[in-house]
Amino acid sequence: MSKPVAHNRSEYRYFRDITTRWMDNDVYAHVNNVIYYSWFDTVVNGWLLEQNVLDFTDSPAVGLVVETHCSYFSSIAFPDLVRAGLRVTRLxxxxxxxxxxxxxxxxxxxxxxxxxxxxxxxxxxxxxxxLPDDLRRALETIEVAE
Structure with a gap:
């Protein structure tokens, strides 16, 4: 398995700013790994809501997370501002x-x-x-080649 390489910000199609909180830091004075996955959820679900393709209560189809992965390159700590980039690489x-x-x-x-x-x-x-048609159309706007 090859070592992951950090992506450049220009490789993403959408961004959401996320404010770190004092409680996000762990005893090693950086953000704890579990918080990173929370940020993943925040940027994806925030984008889906902005596109009007996520209905928590009435949508007949719901997205379930079946796979996750995260590679870490450098620390983030309070009071940093996190800029979360989002893209779709496979539909x-x-x-x-x-x-x-x-x-x-x-x-x-x-x-x-x-x-x-x-x-x-x-x-x-x-x-x-x-995938519902309106969701597919929205996802195509942030899709990039793998």
Missing amino acids: GTSSVRYEVGLYANDNTEASAQGHFVHVYVDRVTRRPVP
Whole structure:
């Protein structure tokens, strides 16, 4: 397995600023790893809400996370500002792979980056269903070649 290389900020299509909090730091004076995954959720779900393609209560199809990964390159700590970059690298019939880059302040090289995969399923049966058309159209706007 090759060593991951930090992505440049220019490789992402959408950005959301996230403020670090004092409580995000751990005893080693940097943000604890579990917080990074929270930021992944924040940028993806925030984008989905902004695109009006996420309905928590009534959507017949829901996205379930089936895979996650994160590589760490440099520390982030309170009071840094996190700039979370988002892109889509794979659109399947019922799945989407999001990639997220986390940039401390104005850095252009990722402090951490990773991905997660949503599989869309029927809300009731939990069986995979095709991505809804409006969701697919929105995802295509931030899609990049792998």
